[in-house]
Amino acid sequence: MSSGGPAPEDLWLRLQQLVAADPALRRYLDLCFKSLHSTGDWPDVEKLQRQLLREREKLDLYGVGDRIPSDLGTNPVPMDNRCQLTIAGIALCGDSQEEVRDFLSVLTLASAPQPRPRLGQGLR
Numbered sequence: 001m002s003s004g005g006p007a008p009e010d011l012w013l014r015l016q017q018l019v020a021a022d023p024a025l026r027r028y029l030d031l032c033f034k035s036l037h038s039t040g041d042w043p044d045v046e047k048l049q050r051q052l053l054r055e056r057e058k059l060d061l062y063g064v065g066d067r068i069p070s071d072l073g074t075n076p077v078p079m080d081n082r083c084q085l086t087i088a089g090i091a092l093c094g095d096s097q098e099e100v101r102d103f104l105s106v107l108t109l110a111s112a113p114q115p116r117p118r119l120g121q122g123l124r
Contacts, residue, residue, distance in 0.1 A: 011071065012088070015069070015071055015072060015088055018069070019072075019092050024059055024060075024063075024064050025064055027059055027064075028059070028061060028064040028065065029072065029073070029085060029089055029092060030094065031043070031048055031061070031083075032048075032073070032083035032084075032085055033085060033093035033096060034093075036090075037095075037096075037099070042079075042082040042084045043083050044081050045061050045062065045065060045076040045082070045083050046081050048061055048083070049061045061076075061083075062076070062077070065083065068089075070086075071086060071089075072086055072088055072089035072092070073086055087100065087103055090103075
């Protein structure tokens with residue numbers, strides 16, 4: 001039975017091509033990921049934008065965030081100015097293999113069948 005959407009492989013390929021063809025989007029993803037990786041929290045786009053301005057880098061993070069596909073992340077404005085990426089967005093960033101591996105490990109653990117206690121046996 002088909003869900004009507006693109007096959008996951010096709011979507012992944014399209015996202016890879018989109019990011020490869022859009023240097024601003026690629027930079028946005030990398031900046032957000034590097035900040036998440038170093039601080040453990042989603043970055044405040046306003047602070048990142050000020051940092052870029054100090055470094056004289058002409059990248060409009062709000063403009064990129066406004067057009068980021070939902071398969072990669074969220075627009076930061078309605079999210080308290082926080083850049084948030086999906087696992088696909090993170091996976092397209094350099095040096096993200098550890099985070100992707102950790103995410104998949106947690107997902108595997110969370111989806112594993114859990115033993116059910118037998119009737120008459122208490123939880124210990």
